[in-house]
Amino acid sequence: MDTNVILLLLLVPLLGALLNICFGKKLGNGSGIIATLAVLVSFIVTVIAFFQVNTTKQPIQSDLFEWMAFANFKVSFGFLLDQLSLLWLLFVTGIGTLIHWYSTSYMKGDENYGKFFGYLNLFVFFMIVLVTGSNLLITFIGWEGVGLCSYLLIGFWHKNQSYNDAAKKAFIVNRIGDLGFLVGVFILAFLFQSVDYMTIKESLMHGTNHQINTWIGVAALALFIGAVGKSAQIPLYTWLPDAMAGPTPVSALIHAATMVTAGIFLITRLNFVFDLAPQIQNIIAIVGAVTSLFAASIGLVQNDIKKVLAYSTVSQLGLMFMAVGFGAYEIAVFHVITHAFFKACLFLGSGSVIHAMGGEQDMRKMGGLNKFMKATYATFLVATLAISGFPPFSGFFSKDEILMTAFHNNPALYIIGSLASIMTAFYMFRLLFLTFFRNFRGTQEQKNHLHESPASMTIPLWILGILSVVGGVISLPGNSWLNNYLQPIILNNAANNHHAFGTIEYVLMAVAVIGALIGFGMAYSKYIKKGDIPQEDEQITGFHKVLYNKYYVDEIYMKIIVKPIYALGTFFRDVVEVALSETIFGLGKIVDGLSLQGKKAQNGNIGLYLFAFVFGVCIILYYLFIAS
Amino acid sequence: MENVIEIIGIEKYIYLSIILFCIGVFGILFRRNAIIMFMCIEIMLNSANMLLVAFSTYHQDAQGQVFVFFTMAVAAAEVAVGLAILVTIYRNIGSIDIDKLKNLKG
Numbered sequence: 179m180d181t182n183v184i185l186l187l188l189l190v191p192l193l194g195a196l197l198n199i200c201f202g203k204k205l206g207n208g209s210g211i212i213a214t215l216a217v218l219v220s221f222i223v224t225v226i227a228f229f230q231v232n233t234t235k236q237p238i239q240s241d242l243f244e245w246m247a248f249a250n251f252k253v254s255f256g257f258l259l260d261q262l263s264l265l266w267l268l269f270v271t272g273i274g275t276l277i278h279w280y281s282t283s284y285m286k287g288d289e290n291y292g293k294f295f296g297y298l299n300l301f302v303f304f305m306i307v308l309v310t311g312s313n314l315l316i317t318f319i320g321w322e323g324v325g326l327c328s329y330l331l332i333g334f335w336h337k338n339q340s341y342n343d344a345a346k347k348a349f350i351v352n353r354i355g356d357l358g359f360l361v362g363v364f365i366l367a368f369l370f371q372s373v374d375y376m377t378i379k380e381s382l383m384h385g386t387n388h389q390i391n392t393w394i395g396v397a398a399l400a401l402f403i404g405a406v407g408k409s410a411q412i413p414l415y416t417w418l419p420d421a422m423a424g425p426t427p428v429s430a431l432i433h434a435a436t437m438v439t440a441g442i443f444l445i446t447r448l449n450f451v452f453d454l455a456p457q458i459q460n461i462i463a464i465v466g467a468v469t470s471l472f473a474a475s476i477g478l479v480q481n482d483i484k485k486v487l488a489y490s491t492v493s494q495l496g497l498m499f500m501a502v503g504f505g506a507y508e509i510a511v512f513h514v515i516t517h518a519f520f521k522a523c524l525f526l527g528s529g530s531v532i533h534a535m536g537g538e539q540d541m542r543k544m545g546g547l548n549k550f551m552k553a554t555y556a557t558f559l560v561a562t563l564a565i566s567g568f569p570p571f572s573g574f575f576s577k578d579e580i581l582m583t584a585f586h587n588n589p590a591l592y593i594i595g596s597l598a599s600i601m602t603a604f605y606m607f608r609l610l611f612l613t614f615f616r617n618f619r620g621t622q623e624q625k626n627h628l629h630e631s632p633a634s635m636t637i638p639l640w641i642l643g644i645l646s647v648v649g650g651v652i653s654l655p656g657n658s659w660l661n662n663y664l665q666p667i668i669l670n671n672a673a674n675n676h677h678a679f680g681t682i683e684y685v686l687m688a689v690a691v692i693g694a695l696i697g698f699g700m701a702y703s704k705y706i707k708k709g710d711i712p713q714e715d716e717q718i719t720g721f722h723k724v725l726y727n728k729y730y731v732d733e734i735y736m737k738i739i740v741k742p743i744y745a746l747g748t749f750f751r752d753v754v755e756v757a758l759s760e761t762i763f764g765l766g767k768i769v770d771g772l773s774l775q776g777k778k779a780q781n782g783n784i785g786l787y788l789f790a791f792v793f794g795v796c797i798i799l800y801y802l803f804i805a806s
Numbered sequence: 807m808e809n810v811i812e813i814i815g816i817e818k819y820i821y822l823s824i825i826l827f828c829i830g831v832f833g834i835l836f837r838r839n840a841i842i843m844f845m846c847i848e849i850m851l852n853s854a855n856m857l858l859v860a861f862s863t864y865h866q867d868a869q870g871q872v873f874v875f876f877t878m879a880v881a882a883a884e885v886a887v888g889l890a891i892l893v894t895i896y897r898n899i900g901s902i903d904i905d906k907l908k909n910l911k912g
Contacts, residue, residue, distance in 0.1 A: 782908035788834055 181240040183227055184257045187267075188306055190219045195299035202292015210282035213295035217278050217302050221271035228264045235666065237261070239312060251371050258312035258375070262667045265511065266309040266443055269518045270436045274302050276638035277435075280526055281427040283634045284533060294334060294425070301327035305436055309443060314363045314373040317444070321359060321408065324437045325352045331432060332424040344420040351417040355407015359444075362400035366451070369393055379450050379669070391454055398455040401448065402462055405441030409495050412469045416732055418492055422484040426529030429484060434491050434525050435518040442498050442514050446507045450669040453505060463503025467584075467591040467598075470496030472729070474601035478608075479725045481712050482539050483528045486609050490565065491521060493598055497580050500595060506583045508653070508664045513576035516564070516649045520573055523561035523642035530554040530631040530639065531613060535624055541612040542712055543624075548614040550628040553636040555614050557643035562610050564646040566603035567694045569687075572649030578690050579655070585686055596693055603697025611705040612712070619711065655683070811864050819860035826853035840892050840902040844885070851881050 194216030198209045205212065227238060237260035245255040259267075278298060285294050301324060308320025325348075333345030367373050369390060370381050386394070405411075410418035421433045432438075445452055445462070452459055470493045477489035494517050501510035532539055534551060548555040564571035567578065577599060584592040618625055630636070653660035704710050718726050727733075779786075811819070826849055833846030855874045862870025896902050 784904045784907055785835070785838065792831055792835060 180238045181242070183223060183238060184240050184242075184259065184310065187220050187223045187227075187259075187310070188257070188303065190216045190223075191299045191303040191306065195296050195303060198292045198296030198299060202290070202296055205292055207282075207286075207291075209292035209295045210278070210285070213299045214275060214278040214282065216299055217271055217274045220267075220302065220306065221275050224264065224267040224271050227259050228268060231259065231261060231264055232663070241312070245315070251367065253313060253315055253373060255316065256312035256374075257310045257316070259310060260667065261663055262443075262446060262511075263309045265515070265663075266439075267306060269515055270305050270309065271302065273435050273518055273522050273642070274298075274305075274431060276641055277427050277431045277522065277526065280430075280529070280635050280638040281425075283632050284427055284529055285425065290334070294331075297327055297330045297334070298428070298431070301331070301432060301437070305440075308440055313375060314366065317447075318359060318363065321404075321440065321444075322356065324432070324440065325349065325356070325408070328352075328421065328432050328437060331428040332421045334424055334428070338423075341423040344417075344423040348417040348421050351414050352407045355404045355414055358400045358403025358407065360404075362397045362404060365393055365397035365400065369397070375447060378448075382450050382454070383669075386454065394451055395455040395458055398448075398452050398458040399461070401444060401451075402458060405444050405499075406465065407441075408444075409438050409441030409499070410492050411441070411465050411496060411499055412472060415469060415473065415492050416735060419485055419488040419728070422482075422488050426484065426525060426532060429488070430522045430525030430529065433488070434521040438491065438495060439498070439514045439518070441495075442502060442510050445502050446511055446667070449505075449507050449667070452502075453670050459503050459505060461503070463500050463584075463588065463591055466496045466499025466501075466503055467594040468496070469493070470500065470598040471594050471601075472496075474598040474605070476725055476728050477605045478601055479712070479718075479722060480605075481541050483531065483541050483544075483609065483613065484525075484539055486541075486605055487521070487524055487528060490524075490602060490606065493602060494521070494565070497577065497595060497598065500591060501580045501583060504583045504587045505670065506580070507668050508658075508661050509576070509579045509583055511664065512653045512660055513580060515652065516572035516576040516646070519642055519649045520561040520564040520571075520646040523557055523639060523646050524565065526635070526639055526642065527554050527558040527561065530635055533631055533635070534628050535620065536627055538620065538624065541609065543620045544613045544618070545616050545620075546614070546618040547628070551614075551630045553630060553639060557636075557639040558610065558614065560643045561646045562606045564649075566606050566697060567599055567690055569691060570647075570650065572646055574690070575650035575653060575655065578687055579653070581690055582683060582686050585682075596689070599690065600693045600697045603694040604701050605697075607698050607701035608705055611701060615706060616709060809863070811860065816860060816864050819856065823853045823857040823860075826850070826856070838903050838905055840895070840904055843904065844888055844892070848881065848885070851877060 194213050198205065198213055202209050231237060237258055239256065239258050239260075241254040241256035243255050245253045247253070278295070281294070281298065285291055288294060304320045304323025304327060306320070308317055308324060311317040311320060329345050329349040332348050333342045335341050363373060366378060370378050372378060372381075407414045418433060418438065422429055424433070452462075473489045473492035473496060477486050477493060480486045480489060494513070498510045498513050498517070501507075501513065530551065531544065531547060531554060534547070534554075535544065538544070560571070564573040567574045569575075581592060581595050581599070584595050618628075651659075715726075724730065830846040830848075830850030830853065833849065834843050837843055837846065855877055858870040858874050858877075862868060862874075892902055895907065899906055
């Protein structure tokens with residue numbers, strides 16, 4: 179029974195992917211329906227399994243077969259449906275279904291319609307593998323698989339070279355993180371003779387010694403590097419904004435809601451390992467906080483609607499890492515879920531806008547769209563309120579809990595996180611005002627083309643909008659369903675010995691709301707009252723220019739990493755390879771020349787042969803009998 | 807009756823055999839007529855045969871003489887084959903001068 183559940187969950191999206199990739203052209207519009215249904219089946223299975231596990235409190239586990247075995251080190255091809263993986267599955271398949279449905283309209287008319295859904299289903303399959311794997315290696319399969327799908331989908335419109343470059347960048351930057359992941363897996367395998375989560379957890383519960391703790395610290399750091407790559411944190415975040423080259427539903431599903439949260443998932447899954455490495459947890463918190471502020475500040479001045487959302491995603495992921503770094507895993511998970519709701523809603527909303535604008539992504543050419551796109555506007559507004567942290571929207575609760583934890587653990591990071599939140603409120607309302615308010619600034623032709631998107635696009639928006647509003651109920655302060663639910667997963671449940679809910683907490687909440695209001699007020703006065711429109715690229719000066727050019731990080735990476743590697747490559751090609759090939763070919767030429775000379779001795783003259791023969795025998799005899 | 811080896815001395819047989827062998831070798835190296843070269847090969851073979859017989863007598867052991875019989879039989883067979891080849895060569899190029907045989911050229 180358990181095995182069947184897992185097989186059904188896994189194989190339906192895979193089957194959908196194979197059908198769509200192999201027969202996409204023949205299926206036509208059917209491929210979208212098949213893909214959506216495939217994910218829907220997974221979602222239904224997940225819901226059933228979720229209720230089962232929620233009642234029995236026993237994880238569903240199944241080892242399909244033994245994958246590899248050396249001496250006393252065995253890896254089984256096993257899957258595990260416990261509270262954590264089911265939670266992830268719920269929103270991966272749930273939001274996945276909505277986004278598949280949305281894409282059936284959004285991608286209509288694309289020449290590779292079937293292939294798109296094939297890749298999307300393949301992504302869902304790998305994501306399920308990632309979250310349900312019962313050991314690190316299965317997770318790694320999923321980890322690499324989602325990276326591959328991300329690459330394929332970023333470069334989906336492969337006729338545009340810059341999109342291909344973005345895809346390659348995403349893949350290569352992720353490879354750096356993946357190396358860290360692998361190193362971490364090796365260290366854990368070496369320490370525990372196992373990569374199975376349960377086994378590692380049990381060995382750790384029996385206590386450790388000082389030396390093992392040091393190695394666990396190294397493993398935690400390596401795994402964190404893996405998470406940094408996948409979840410786009412400093413210094414490996416640069417691929418995520420570029421990843422917006424992909425179709426907008428892809429940005430919503432992969433680069434906002436699901437794949438990029440894999441880093442949080444990994445750390446939460448291995449919370450018992452990270453708890454033993456407090457220095458690494460500190461690093462995680464600091465990296466998260468700095469990333470959230472850094473990305474938010476870049477987001478302030480971007481003019482591309484998807485770029486703003488991309489930097490916002492990086493910033494929100496930073497907040498999640500901050501929570502993880504404080505050991506508040508359940509709070510990070512909470513924010514992952516609410517973020518998945520409102521960020522998917524925002525991305526799909528921006529997709530709806532881009533769709534109406536005929537592919538235009540520059541906010542300077544939009545404006546006044548609320549008159550044309552009522553449903554998109556309403557859902558976008560709700561999601562903006564949620565991400566900015568206005569009560570009682572979902573984002574308020576999760577962000578507030580993160581900031582509260584930060585306040586209790588490290589006030590400096592609390593201030594950084596709060597600043598990032600104010601910036602978030604500002605740039606999100608800037609985005610909202612520039613896109614939906616005042617007058618339309620595009621061409622007349624675009625204006626005539628403006629229309630609300632079809633129902634298959636707006637219904638997912640409504641569902642996600644509603645979830646963004648009510649998502650907070652899963653973890654209300656004081657009485658958190660989520661904390662109780664995740665209790666079996668998290669070994670040291672920091673939030674459960676939570677401080678009593680008192681005055682400080684209410685003050686912090688008030689501060690957070692005031693922060694959000696400040697961001698809103700600034701955006702309102704600048705873009706509604708004064709009616710500013712962001713300047714043209716050439717007129718930007720000073721620090722604004724630094725922000726607009728994303729702190730020149732891409733340029734710096736280009737200079738200090740990419741260029742030297744290219745130079746090294748050129749050096750190897752022009753010097754080392756030439757030297758090597760000259761040596762090898764030189765040897766060949768010498769042998770060739772000698773053999774040409776030697777050939778002349780074989781002139782067919784029997785007399786000479788006989789002479790050589792006798793001469794040779796004489797020499798042999800001389801050495802045998804006389805010289806010795 | 808005194809042994810013929812003891813009368814003449816084994817070293818004389820060795821010298822004779824060396825001389826015969828060298829005659830054969832130089833004949834091979836300097837003559838160009840295939841028949842003559844054949845004969846030179848026979849001389850070399852026979853010098854070896856003689857040495858075998860001489861030592862066989864010297865050691866009072868018949869093994870060496872048995873070898874000689876084998877050598878003679880093999881030599882006879884070889885001559886038969888060799889002469890047949892020579893005849894064919896002569897038919898083909900009208901000469902048995904080995905300088906004209908250049909078909910072994912590599």
